[in-house]
Structures are given as C-alpha cells and as structure tokens.
Amino acid sequence: MTLRPPLRIPGITTLPPSAPGMRIGLFGGSFNPIHDGHLLVMEETMRRLELDALWVLVTPGNPLKNNSGLPPLAERVRAARARIRHPRVRVTGFEAEKGFAYTWQTIRFLTRTLPDRRFVWIMGADSLADFHRWERWRDIAAMVPIAVYVRPGAGRRALASRAAATLDHAQHDERTAPLLAYARPPAWIYLQGRQSTLSSSSIRNGAPPRQA
Numbered sequence: 001m002t003l004r005p006p007l008r009i010p011g012i013t014t015l016p017p018s019a020p021g022m023r024i025g026l027f028g029g030s031f032n033p034i035h036d037g038h039l040l041v042m043e044e045t046m047r048r049l050e051l052d053a054l055w056v057l058v059t060p061g062n063p064l065k066n067n068s069g070l071p072p073l074a075e076r077v078r079a080a081r082a083r084i085r086h087p088r089v090r091v092t093g094f095e096a097e098k099g100f101a102y103t104w105q106t107i108r109f110l111t112r113t114l115p116d117r118r119f120v121w122i123m124g125a126d127s128l129a130d131f132h133r134w135e136r137w138r139d140i141a142a143m144v145p146i147a148v149y150v151r152p153g154a155g156r157r158a159l160a161s162r163a164a165a166t167l168d169h170a171q172h173d174e175r176t177a178p179l180l181a182y183a184r185p186p187a188w189i190y191l192q193g194r195q196s197t198l199s200s201s202s203i204r205n206g207a208p209p210r211q212a
C-alpha cells in the first residue's frame with residue numbers, strides 16, 4: 001500500500017452531504033478529462049437505478065495506471081464540477097484527504113461511516129474487464145452492489161472476464177435495476193443502453209470532447 005500524507009484542499013476533498021436511506025451511486029474515475037461518455041453513464045445509471053444522489057469520486061490516481069501526466073486533483077475536480085449540471089450529482093476528491101490509494105479503502109470507509117446509506121459502485125464495462133486486477137476486488141464486491149454500464153468495444157471482454165465468471169451467481173437481471181441498491185452484496189447488473197465511443201485518452205490524443 002502506498003503511504004502518502006493527507007491532501008487537504010478546502011471544498012475539493014470534502015464528503016458530500018447525504019441522509020439515511022439514500023441510494024447513492026459512487027462513480028470513481030481519473031476524469032482526465034471528463035467527457036460526454038461519463039455524463040451519459042451518470043445520467044443513465046441515476047435514472048435506471050433510481051438513485052437519490054450520485055457522487056463522482058475523482059481519484060488521486062488509478063493504481064493500475066501510470067499517473068505521471070495526471071493533472072492535479074483540484075484541477076480535475078473543478079473541471080468536473082464545471083461540466084456537470086445536475087442537482088443530485090456531487091463531485092469530490094475526498095479519497096486524497098483520507099490517503100486512500102485503493103477503492104476497497106474508500107468503500108470500506110463509506111460503508112462503515114455511513115452504514116444506513118445504500119451505496120452502489122458504478123463502472124464502465126472496460127473496468128469490469130480489469131476488475132480482477134483491482135486490490136481486494138472480491139472484498140469490494142462483498143461490500144457494495146455494482147452496476148456495470150455498457151461501453152463500445154468492451155462488452156465481450158467484460159462479460160468473459162475473470163470477475164464476471166467469479167461473480168456469475170451474483171448477477172441480477174438489469175430489469176431489477178431500481179432494487180440493486182437494496183440487494184445484499186455480492187450483487188451486480190450489466191446495463192445495456194445508449195452508448196458513447198468517447199474516452200479521455202482519445203481526447204488527450206486530439207478528439208473533440210463532445211460527441212455521441
């Protein structure tokens with residue numbers, strides 16, 4: 001585990017407000033930069049899972065990526081806030097203040113600190129394809145339900161992945177999406193729907209950030 005000093009940036013690293021019983025989606029990402037594909041996943045998962053709120057967790061750095069060129073956290077949080085215009089979506093970089101390097105730490109903290117909230121982890125299909133490489137991924141699946149959103153070019157790899165096979169018994173029908181937040185983990189769904197071919201890497205390589 002990487003040990004780093006806590007990073008306190010007022011307004012950037014705070015936890016959004018919430019209330020008991022709320023269904024809260026957790027959408028983690030590098031957001032380097034944020035794009036319409038992210039917004040599509042947010043809109044669709046909020047609607048389909050009937051979430052009360054969605055927290056965008058801007059990561060200090062994906063532990064599986066080379067983060068040498070990653071813009072500062074505050075910059076990525078500000079850009080995400082400027083782009084997201086939804087009253088129930090909040091953007092935070094609170095993992096940095098806590099010194100969390102891995103998602104299992106974030107989820108363990110949130111589920112212990114706010115045990116009466118109904119958290120759901122949200123990820124694109126490409127993330128499910130690599131999920132078995134995440135630190136303590138089985139523990140993550142045992143702590144929170146997971147919603148996987150379809151992504152062009154990633155579906156087949158995702159559904160044939162080691163994590164999908166291991167968690168096969170815990171896959172729920174996507175028609176039960178509104179109940180996912182109440183399901184006892186492990187529980188996950190694969191959401192088909194509108195798709196975006198956008199990626200942060202293609203934008204970094206020169207593609208326009210807004211396209212279907």
Ligand SMILES: Nc1ncnc2c1ncn2[C@@H]1O[C@H](COP(=O)(O)OP(=O)(O)OP(=O)(O)O)[C@@H](O)[C@H]1O
Pocket residue numbers: 028029030031032037038041122123124125126127149150151152196197198199200201202
């Ligand atoms: N077009 C998309 N469709 C579905 N999910 C997406 C899409 N773009 C990003 N995601 C999901 O959003 C989350 C955050 O992704 P991230 O910020 O790494 O963007 P990215 O476009 O995948 O970046 P990069 O190209 O640098 O890998 C991940 O769970 C990822 O799977």
Ligand SMILES: O=C(O)c1ccc[n+]([C@@H]2O[C@H](COP(=O)([O-])O)[C@@H](O)[C@H]2O)c1
Pocket residue numbers: 027028029030031057059061062063064065101102103104127133134135
């Ligand atoms: O905890 C891990 O081992 C881990 C490995 C890869 C990705 N993640 C998290 O997955 C989220 C998506 O990351 P990214 O870079 O694909 O946007 C983000 O919250 C990362 O911190 C977490």
